[in-house]
Amino acid sequence: MIRVSKVSKRFKVVSAVQKADLHVQKGDIMGLLGPDGAGKTTLLRMICGLITPDEGEILLMGKPLEQLDKYRDELGYMPQRFSLYGDLTVMENIFFFGSMYRLDRSVIKQRADEILDITNLIPFKNRLADQLSGGMKQKLSLTCALITRPSLLILDEPTYGVDPESRKEFWKILYDLNRSGMTLLITTPYMDEAELCTKVAFISEGKIRLVSSPADLKKSFSYPVMQINLKTRRPINLHDLPGILDVSYMGSKVHVIVRDREQGHTEIQNYLLRNRIADATIQEVLPTMEDIFVGLAEGGAERWNMP
Numbered sequence: 001m002i003r004v005s006k007v008s009k010r011f012k013v014v015s016a017v018q019k020a021d022l023h024v025q026k027g028d029i030m031g032l033l034g035p036d037g038a039g040k041t042t043l044l045r046m047i048c049g050l051i052t053p054d055e056g057e058i059l060l061m062g063k064p065l066e067q068l069d070k071y072r073d074e075l076g077y078m079p080q081r082f083s084l085y086g087d088l089t090v091m092e093n094i095f096f097f098g099s100m101y102r103l104d105r106s107v108i109k110q111r112a113d114e115i116l117d118i119t120n121l122i123p124f125k126n127r128l129a130d131q132l133s134g135g136m137k138q139k140l141s142l143t144c145a146l147i148t149r150p151s152l153l154i155l156d157e158p159t160y161g162v163d164p165e166s167r168k169e170f171w172k173i174l175y176d177l178n179r180s181g182m183t184l185l186i187t188t189p190y191m192d193e194a195e196l197c198t199k200v201a202f203i204s205e206g207k208i209r210l211v212s213s214p215a216d217l218k219k220s221f222s223y224p225v226m227q228i229n230l231k232t233r234r235p236i237n238l239h240d241l242p243g244i245l246d247v248s249y250m251g252s253k254v255h256v257i258v259r260d261r262e263q264g265h266t267e268i269q270n271y272l273l274r275n276r277i278a279d280a281t282i283q284e285v286l287p288t289m290e291d292i293f294v295g296l297a298e299g300g301a302e303r304w305n306m307p
């Protein structure tokens, strides 16, 4: 569906995207993950034809971007900062958006009913956009992006700042769309959402570092991850111990990425003894996406044994 080859984009002194390769296949839910300023939005905007790459090639559904005007309806885009008109109602926003695609009023109306049903916004059809909750505003943005019935949907941080319940509901909608045949490319700062993607691509400093399924990414992580289960939350400082690569805290659980299983285990055990933390247990676990994300941001792709 999307084939990005050696694509770069510079803004004056900033190399926003550097020789990026990305292949999104039909039916994928591809998550593009990376720290702030990594180049995610720039890459998505190039894929949507909104900015032109300095070099490289982008094919959408096998066709070059230059022909995008002929198949623009196939592509839905929900930008990072989507501007709804606050003084228009839900339906008026949809009509406005649909008319930009030169769709007939009758077609927009029929499709709006269908999509509002999917996004659960029918009861709010006549509410002003300004009076919608944050989660509902995002759903309205999604509804607008779906008005052309695209087969490929690109979403830039669609759930940012949305409460956990609404994020779940939003993802259920995305799954339903995917099941009906839609391919999705999505960015998210939430690692629990990264787990829901069929594939993830990590980007940092404009470079795509790794593309894999979440499961393969976990299996091929090169270093053991030790989980310390504490009975009570307490500060523990393992960062400076030898052989410890990263430490992340999840309430009463602590994840420690160690260079070597035996040595790491001994170091942690000795630390707990020295600090008289008697009620803790240590077990090896699979890395979470959070561990992976931290590892990638700090250690780079060498932390994986990818085939």
Ligand SMILES: Nc1ncnc2c1ncn2[C@@H]1O[C@H](COP(=O)(O)OP(=O)(O)OP(=O)(O)O)[C@@H](O)[C@H]1O
Residues within 6 Å of the ligand: 011, 012, 014, 015, 016, 034, 035, 036, 037, 038, 039, 040, 041, 042, 043, 080
């Ligand atoms: N129009 C622009 N002019 C100048 N620099 C830009 C422009 N757009 C992006 N940049 C720079 O390019 C880099 C990548 O920005 P981009 O918005 O693509 O990152 P991002 O991964 O989407 O970040 P975030 O997670 O904060 O949304 C940043 O250093 C940013 O400041």
Ligand SMILES: [Mg+2]
Residues within 6 Å of the ligand: 040, 041, 042, 080, 156
């Ligand atoms: Mg962005």
